Amino acid sequence: SPRGEGWRWLEQAQADLRWARHLNEQGAYYLVCFLAQQAAEKALKAFLYAQGEELVVGHSVRQLCKRAAEYDTRFRHYLNDWGVLDSYYIPTRYPNGLPDDIPARVYNLQAAEGALTLAEAVVAEIESWFAATGTKGEAPGGGVG
Structure with a gap:
């Protein structure tokens, strides 16, 4: 079901966020920033899959948020804030994005911590949507959606 697929993506977003928090305690800040971006990306994809989209491509949190706003206008308010996470997609992983450093x-x-705060907000918003509209793989009203 679309909702079940969305839930799978949300579970992975939650796992990415848990590991980001753990790595933050270990001082692996570049990985925290990347995983925060990944958690937000996957949470937004969870929402889009739950809407019935069959293939959600792209890695831009801002663009995914814009697409989510087509289903729920509240996402328009998050575009600029959450979009900051896009800056952690490539430079956190590759030295060639950072002249003379890694x-x-x-x-x-x-x-x-800034990246974690943003990712936590994205994941929490999607978790709230799932909670308000049914549970896990079920559609609102208890049926499998």
Whole structure:
């Protein structure tokens, strides 16, 4: 079901977020920033799959948020804030995005905590939507959707 597929994506987003928190405690800030972006991306994809979209492509949190706003206008309010996470998709992983340095040295606690805060907001918003509209793989009203 679309809702079941959405739930699978949300579960992975939640797992990414848990690992991001753990890695933050270990000081792997560049990985925290990347996983925060991934958690937000997957949470938004969860919402889109739950709407019945069959193939959700792209990695931009901002663009996925814009698509989500086509189903629920409240997502328009998050475009700019959540879109900041897009800046963590590539530079956190590849040295060629950072002249004369590497991600492991550039990203710090402040960046990681900011990324975590944004990702937590995205995941919480999607969790709230799922909670308000039914549970896990079920459609509202208890039937399998």
